[in-house]
Amino acid sequence: xxxxxxxxxxxxxxxxxxxxxxxxxxxxxxxxxxxxxxxxxxxxxxxxxxxxxxxxxxxxxxxxxxxxxxxxxxxxxxxxxxxxxxxxxxxxxxxxxxxxxxxxxxxxxxxxxxxxxxxxxxxxxxxxxxxxxxxxxxxxxxxxxxxxxxxxxxxxxxxxxxxxxxxxxxxxxxxxxxxxxxxxxxxxxxxxxxxxxxxxxxxxxxxxxxxxxxxxxxxxxxxxxxxxxxxxxxxxxxxxxxxxxxxxxxxxxxxxxxxxxxxxxxxxxxxxxxxxxxxxxxxxxxxxxxxxxxxxxxxxxxxxxxxxxxxxxxxxxxxxxxxxxxxxxxxxxxxxxxxxxxxxxxxxxxxxxxxxxxxxxxxxxxxxxxxxxxxxxxxxxxxxxxxxxxxxxxxxxxxxxxxxxxxxxxxxxxxxxxxxxxxxxxxxxxxxxxxxxxxxxxxxxxxxxxxxxxxxxxxxxxxxxxxxxxxxxxxxxxxxxxxxxxxxxxxxxxxxxxxxxxxxxxxxxxxxxxxxxxxxxxxxxxxxxxxxxxxxxxxxxxxxxxxxxxxxxxxxxxxxxxxxxxxxxxxxxxxxxxxxxxxxxxxxxxxxxxxxxxxxxxxxxxxxxxxxxxxxxxxxxxxxxxxxxxxxxxxxxxxxxxxxxxxxxxxxxxxxxxxxxxxxxxxxxxxxxxxxxxxxxxxxxxxxxxxxxxxxxxxxxxxxxxxxxxxxxxxxxxxxxxxxxxxxxxxxxxxxxxxxxxxxxxxxxxxxxxxxxxxxxxx
Ligand code: ADP
Ligand code: ZN
Numbered sequence: 067x068x069x070x071x072x073x074x075x076x077x078x079x080x081x082x083x084x085x086x087x088x089x090x091x092x093x094x095x096x097x098x099x100x101x102x103x104x105x106x107x108x109x110x111x112x113x114x115x116x117x118x119x120x121x122x123x124x125x126x127x128x129x130x131x132x133x134x135x136x137x138x139x140x141x142x143x144x145x146x147x148x149x150x151x152x153x154x155x156x157x158x159x160x161x162x163x164x165x166x167x168x169x170x171x172x173x174x175x176x177x178x179x180x181x182x183x184x185x186x187x188x189x190x191x192x193x194x195x196x197x198x199x200x201x202x203x204x205x206x207x208x209x210x211x212x213x214x215x216x217x218x219x220x221x222x223x224x225x226x227x228x229x230x231x232x233x234x235x236x237x238x239x240x241x242x243x244x245x246x247x248x249x250x251x252x253x254x255x256x257x258x259x260x261x262x263x264x265x266x267x268x269x270x271x272x273x274x275x276x277x278x279x280x281x282x283x284x285x286x287x288x289x290x291x292x293x294x295x296x297x298x299x300x301x302x303x304x305x306x307x308x309x310x311x312x313x314x315x316x317x318x319x320x321x322x323x324x325x326x327x328x329x330x331x332x333x334x335x336x337x338x339x340x341x342x343x344x345x346x347x348x349x350x351x352x353x354x355x356x357x358x359x360x361x362x363x364x365x366x367x368x369x370x371x372x373x374x375x376x377x378x379x380x381x382x383x384x385x386x387x388x389x390x391x392x393x394x395x396x397x398x399x400x401x402x403x404x405x406x407x408x409x410x411x412x413x414x415x416x417x418x419x420x421x422x423x424x425x426x427x428x429x430x431x432x433x434x435x436x437x438x439x440x441x442x443x444x445x446x447x448x449x450x451x452x453x454x455x456x457x458x459x460x461x462x463x464x465x466x467x468x469x470x471x472x473x474x475x476x477x478x479x480x481x482x483x484x485x486x487x488x489x490x491x492x493x494x495x496x497x498x499x500x501x502x503x504x505x506x507x508x509x510x511x512x513x514x515x516x517x518x519x520x521x522x523x524x525x526x527x528x529x530x531x532x533x534x535x536x537x538x539x540x541x542x543x544x545x546x547x548x549x550x551x552x553x554x555x556x557x558x559x560x561x562x563x564x565x566x567x568x569x570x571x572x573x574x575x576x577x578x579x580x581x582x583x584x585x586x587x588x589x590x591x592x593x594x595x596x597x598x599x600x601x602x603x604x605x606x607x608x609x610x611x612x613x614x615x616x617x618x619x620x621x622x623x624x625x626x627x628x629x630x631x632x633x634x635x636x637x638x639x640x641x642x643x644x645x646x647x648x649x650x651x652x653x654x655x656x657x658x659x660x661x662x663x664x665x666x667x668x669x670x671x672x673x674x675x676x677x678x679x680x681x682x683x684x685x686x687x688x689x690x691x692x693x694x695x696x697x698x699x700x701x702x703x704x705x706x707x708x709x710x711x712x713x714x715x716x717x718x719x720x721x722x723x724x725x726x727x728x729x730x731x732x733x734x735x736x737x738x739x740x741x742x743x744x745x746x747x748x749x750x751x752x753x754x755x756x757x758x759x760x761x762x763x764x765x766x767x768x769x770x771x772x773x774x775x776x777x778x779x780x781x782x783x784x785x786x787x788x789x790x791x792x793x794x795x796x797x798x799x800x801x802x803x804x805x806x807x808x809x810x811x812x813x814x815x816x817x818x819x820x821x822x823x824x825x826x827x828x829x
Contacts, residue, residue, distance in 0.1 A: 089145030094135035095182035115155045119162030123154040136185045178821040179422035188397040192371030193378040206236035209261035222248045281357040294465035298327045301440035312444040314467025316677025332387040336404030343413035365391030368612025411443035414826040447670040454726040477679040477686035495583040512646035516631045522546040525582030529569035542780040604632035637675040648679040650690040665699035672703040731791045732825040736784040737817030747773025753811040
């Protein structure tokens with residue numbers, strides 16, 4: 067073993083190997099699904115490279131197989147020779163602060179994701195790879211004049227050294243070679259000799275942060291806004307955790323309150339993070355926020371690697387005091403966060419759909435709690451979880467903005483009952499009342515928004531002669547017809563095929579029928595109804611890049627669009643003053659079958675989309691087409707009556723032992739053999755029951771539902787079964803899950819198992 071040098075000068079400088087001595091101890095979490103930490107060491111010279119959050123390669127097991135891992139902590143401490151050294155440090159960027167490591171630890175525990183994987187997910191790939199930075203090489207002369215004099219140098223070497231000797235500063239390699247006329251190999255020769263030293267630094271390529279012309283609003287905020295702002299400011303000044311629910315209909319001035327609260331934080335020299343659920347929302351909001359602060363970092367999925375990496379660097383250095391972004395912005399490495407804002411806190415898209423399956427709002431709350439700073443959760447239709455927390459938890463406070471600003475009213479909402487429509491009419495998705503409202507609006511040169519919750523042209527293709535539906539060959543789901551792309555597409559696994567015109571059954575070959583309109587079909591109908599109107603469709607087929615949203619927003623703002631048609635993505639947040647009419651097609655519970663949050667979602671959708679109408683001087687109105695007009699969620703949304711809705715829905719949830727009164731975890735097992743899955747699921751269910759009973763001395767506190775087939779029973783060729791675990795509290799749930807895992811209850815080689823804590827969707 068080599069001798070180990072210590073830096074502590076009270077200790078002997080050299081210690082015999084094997085003696086306990088001081089060394090760099092690096093605790094790492096493997097990126098593989100292993101939930102354990104391992105300790106390695108590294109020589110002092112490279113120690114500065116290993117920072118928490120960075121990737122390293124370490125030898126694993128007895129055979130020393132090399133595998134990637136993430137650094138969790140670095141300390142100095144007693145060391146002995148059994149400690150293996152780190153094989154390689156992979157990165158020089160993307161470290162995580164102690165605070166973020168701690169947050170990662172919580173995410174890993176709470177959402178059942180191995181720590182290494184969780185930490186890996188917290189640093190964007192582009193940041194780790196230091197995209198957007200160029201390596202600049204500098205050289206300087208080490209050899210002294212005497213040595214040089216004494217040596218016999220080649221002509222090129224001489225020229226190179228002459229140039230270096232002529233200056234005391236170091237030289238950029240390119241410039242040196244040019245000036246001296248020497249080649250790279252000449253330089254390399256001198257470096258190898260130890261006469262010249264080369265250093266490398268990374269400097270950012272040019273990067274422009276979002277900057278907009280500064281605009282200060284010409285209005286004073288109203289009393290309700292001021293009252294809410296005062297409470298939040300008190301929270302900011304107190305520098306303690308507190309969760310505020312800012313509850314106000316769309317157009318009540320919530321964003322203005324966020325901006326002013328963030329201003330308070332920035333003035334105090336700290337940073338604010340504002341989270342928005344979808345990229346579509348960042349376009350307009352970003353502009354609004356950028357107008358009010360000197361430097362704003364915008365983080366969303368449309369950024370290039372370079373932009374993301376450079377934005378991250380600026381945030382880390384505290385150069386951008388305000389960060390606005392979607393999901394990944396919650397891990398923004400701000401050095402001194404003073405406030406976190408979560409806009410539209412009820413949005414299901416805040417839930418990460420891959421492991422770690424965290425909920426951004428809940429991670430944000432945890433981050434605020436760990437930092438001891440306030441968090442503002444804003445919504446017109448709060449999640450039942452947050453509403454309930456405000457009723458029962460001391461650290462939560464509800465702030466109300468009861469009215470729209472400037473005494474604007476909420477638009478009237480009317481239901482169009484689609485149940486009585488005659489057969490031939492059924493192929494048309496736009497009802498007569500909606501059609502005439504669209505006509506009126508168009509004639510008045512005002513804008514309309516039409517919302518449909520489905521993509522594509524037709525949601526089913528059916529052969530009437532042999533009675534079969536065209537399905538994905540790997541999922542038990544129908545193929546969706548996308549006419550403009552000339553394909554049928556599975557919305558679950560993205561399998562696609564050319565559009566079939568005849569039944570694919572060899573013996574049949576019948577002519578296919580299509581039905582069930584999606585956004586594409588509605589676009590078709592609208593174009594036929596209003597040949598003179600400028601119609602724009604916004605769904606994930608057309609909004610393929612961030613720039614498309616910016617374009618959409620611009621066109622809407624300039625009045626270049628008469629009818630904006632789109633899926634959910636246009637329902638929220640967008641603020642177009644001249645939208646006078648909103649139409650909703652297919653406001654039903656279909657498609658959300660089996661999900662206990664279906665009515666909550668429906669209420670939210672109608673309320674949100676209604677909020678798009680009449681945001682400025684124009685009076686708005688809303689028409690909602692439905693096959694289920696008597697649903698309470700729809701009835702309440704007619705009068706924008708969130709309170710009545712939430713009261714009845716909470717009562718229902720309580721009675722049914724459902725969240726927010728309980729905590730849920732969903733376990734999905736999938737594999738090739740159905741019978742094995744059933745047996746396996748049953749074994750897990752039994753194990754959960756018995757462990758839960760043991761923990762609670764006989765009385766089972768965790769209810770287990772299933773195993774039963776998932777709503778989407780077959781996906782990508784695998785069968786899927788689910789178990790739902792319902793417990794009174796998060797800690798009870800997590801204790802039971804931990805105990806089941808510790809007992810090996812989740813282990814199996816023949817299938818995959820997914821644990822989703824606090825699921826937002828049960829498909
Ligand atoms: P929300 O976020 O609740 O939907 P916004 O903050 O976007 O509401 O406000 C809606 C519109 O009203 C915005 O255009 C905003 O500039 C404007 N606004 C906000 N507060 C006031 C106010 N006190 N007086 C007049 N206009 C306001
Ligand atoms: Zn499929």
